[in-house]
Amino acid sequence: MRILLVVLLSVSIHASAQKLSLEKSKVSFFSKAAIEDIKAENYKAASVLNVSTGEVAFSIPISDFEFDKSLMKQHFNEKYMESEKFPKATFAGKFEGFDPSKKATQNVMAKGKLTIHGVTQEVSVPGTVEWMTDRLLAKSVFKVKLADYKIKIPKMLWQNIAEEVEVTLEFNYKL
Amino acid sequence: MRRICLLLAAIMFYHLAVSQDDLLKELDSQAPKTTVIENTFKGSRLVNGQTVETRGKGELEFIFSHRFGALNSGSYNLYGLDKAAVRLGLEYGITDRLGVGFGRSSSDKMMDYYVRYKLLRQQTSGMPVTITGFGYASVKLAPPGDATTLNDRTAYVTQLLIARKFTPQLSLQLMPTFVHKNAVDKTIESNDQLAIxxxxxxxxxRSVAITSEYYHRLDVKSTNPYKNSIGFGVDIETGGHVFQLLLCSSQRITERTFITESTGDFFNGDIHLGFNVTRAFQLKKPKPKLAQ
Known part of the structure; x- marks a missing residue:
C-alpha cells in the first residue's frame, strides 16, 4: 500500500511537472502591401506545452496587438478582427516530431486547430524547438490567409492591406 | 490510506487525460477576466458635440467642420448652400487618455481651446461606463453687442461625458453640461447655465454609423430666444479619415454657441446641412509595451 502511494504520488507529480507555461512571449505579424506595410506586436500570449506528449495550446488576446499608429489598432479591432466578438486567437494541437530528450534545436510540425476571428481551420505549420539552460524556446513563422478566416478587407483598402500576413511566434516556456 | 490513493490516482488520471482542448480551457482560466472596452464612438465628435473618445498617444487630428445655412432659407440662398460657417480645429493626444485641442470658427471669429481626460474606462466586467471630463474656453474676437473687452467675450464650458457601449453596434452617451459666460444680456440669459x-x-x-444628439437646456428664462440644439449624422470611415455628414438645428459649431446660442428650430425647417472631416496623423510612435 505504501509503495503504491509513493508510486502514485511520484507519477502524479511527474505528470503535472511536464506541463510548461510561458515566461515571456512575442507574437508579431507583418502585412506587406502596395501603399503601406503594417506590423504589430503582442506580448500577452498565454500557452501551455505538455513536454511528454508534445501537446500544445496557445491563446493570443487580439486587443493587445500594438501598432505604430493608434488608428491602425482601432481599425484592426473594430473592423477586421471584431475583437469584442472574438477576443482571442487560439491554437490547440500537437508538436509532431518533438523529442523531449533531444537537446539540440529540432524542427517540428505544429498540427492542430487554429482559430482566428471565430473561424477554426486545421493547420500544420513548421517551427523549431530548442532547450536553453533555463527555458524552452519554440519559434514559428507562418502565413495566414485572411480569407480563410473570413477577415474581410474593404475594396477601397486592398492596396493597404495584404491578403496574406506573416505571423511570427516566439514562445519562451519556463522550466 | 485508500482514500488518499484514490485521490492521487484521480489526480494522475486527470493529468494524463488533459487533452489539447483541455489545455486551451486551462489557458482560459488563467486569462484575465476583464478587458477595457474601446472604440465607443468612431470619432471625437458625435454631431456637434464631443464624445468620450480621446486621441491615441502622439496622434494629431485635424478637424474641418462646415455648416451650410438653413434649408428653409429659400431658393434665393440656394436652400442654405450660399451661406456657410466653418471651423478649423486640431486635437492632439498627449497620452492615450489626455488630449488638448483648439479651433477657430468663422461665426463671431471665435477661438476655442479645450482639454479632455478619460477619467474611467468601461470594462467587460466591473466598470459599466466610460467617463471623460471636458473643459473648454472660448473667446469671440468679433465684439457681440456691448461686450467690448476680451474678458467679457470669454465663456467656459465644463462637461462630463458618460458613455456606454451596449453592443458593438450601439453606444449611448449622456452629457451634463455647465456653461459660464463672463458677460451676458441679463434680460434673456444668466451667466451660469445648465444643460443635459x-x-x-x-x-x-463596419464603416458606417448613424448618430444623433440633443442638448436640453435647464432653467431657461421665458424671454430667452434660443432653442435647444438637435442634430443627426452619418459617420463614414475610410482609412485615416472619418467623414461625418450632418443635419443639425444649429449652424454654430462649438459647445458654447450650439448649446446655448442655437437659433434654429429643426422641426420648423431650420435644418443645416453640414459635415465634419477628420484626418489623423501619427506624430509619435507608441513605445511597444514590454513583456510582463
Whole structure:
C-alpha cells in the first residue's frame, strides 16, 4: 500500500511537472502591401506545452496587438478582427516530431486547430524547438490567409492591406 | 490510506487525460477576466458635440467642420448652400487618455481651446461606463453687442461625458453640461447655465454609423430666444479619415454657441446641412509595451 502511494504520488507529480507555461512571449505579424506595410506586436500570449506528449495550446488576446499608429489598432479591432466578438486567437494541437530528450534545436510540425476571428481551420505549420539552460524556446513563422478566416478587407483598402500576413511566434516556456 | 490513493490516482488520471482542448480551457482560466472596452464612438465628435473618445498617444487630428445655412432659407440662398460657417480645429493626444485641442470658427471669429481626460474606462466586467471630463474656453474676437473687452467675450464650458457601449453596434452617451459666460444680456440669459445632452450611435456596417444628439437646456428664462440644439449624422470611415455628414438645428459649431446660442428650430425647417472631416496623423510612435 505504501509503495503504491509513493508510486502514485511520484507519477502524479511527474505528470503535472511536464506541463510548461510561458515566461515571456512575442507574437508579431507583418502585412506587406502596395501603399503601406503594417506590423504589430503582442506580448500577452498565454500557452501551455505538455513536454511528454508534445501537446500544445496557445491563446493570443487580439486587443493587445500594438501598432505604430493608434488608428491602425482601432481599425484592426473594430473592423477586421471584431475583437469584442472574438477576443482571442487560439491554437490547440500537437508538436509532431518533438523529442523531449533531444537537446539540440529540432524542427517540428505544429498540427492542430487554429482559430482566428471565430473561424477554426486545421493547420500544420513548421517551427523549431530548442532547450536553453533555463527555458524552452519554440519559434514559428507562418502565413495566414485572411480569407480563410473570413477577415474581410474593404475594396477601397486592398492596396493597404495584404491578403496574406506573416505571423511570427516566439514562445519562451519556463522550466 | 485508500482514500488518499484514490485521490492521487484521480489526480494522475486527470493529468494524463488533459487533452489539447483541455489545455486551451486551462489557458482560459488563467486569462484575465476583464478587458477595457474601446472604440465607443468612431470619432471625437458625435454631431456637434464631443464624445468620450480621446486621441491615441502622439496622434494629431485635424478637424474641418462646415455648416451650410438653413434649408428653409429659400431658393434665393440656394436652400442654405450660399451661406456657410466653418471651423478649423486640431486635437492632439498627449497620452492615450489626455488630449488638448483648439479651433477657430468663422461665426463671431471665435477661438476655442479645450482639454479632455478619460477619467474611467468601461470594462467587460466591473466598470459599466466610460467617463471623460471636458473643459473648454472660448473667446469671440468679433465684439457681440456691448461686450467690448476680451474678458467679457470669454465663456467656459465644463462637461462630463458618460458613455456606454451596449453592443458593438450601439453606444449611448449622456452629457451634463455647465456653461459660464463672463458677460451676458441679463434680460434673456444668466451667466451660469445648465444643460443635459443625450446622444448615441448605431453602426449599420463596419464603416458606417448613424448618430444623433440633443442638448436640453435647464432653467431657461421665458424671454430667452434660443432653442435647444438637435442634430443627426452619418459617420463614414475610410482609412485615416472619418467623414461625418450632418443635419443639425444649429449652424454654430462649438459647445458654447450650439448649446446655448442655437437659433434654429429643426422641426420648423431650420435644418443645416453640414459635415465634419477628420484626418489623423501619427506624430509619435507608441513605445511597444514590454513583456510582463
Amino acid at each position: 445632452g443625450v446622444g448615441g450611435r448605431f453602426k449599420v456596417s
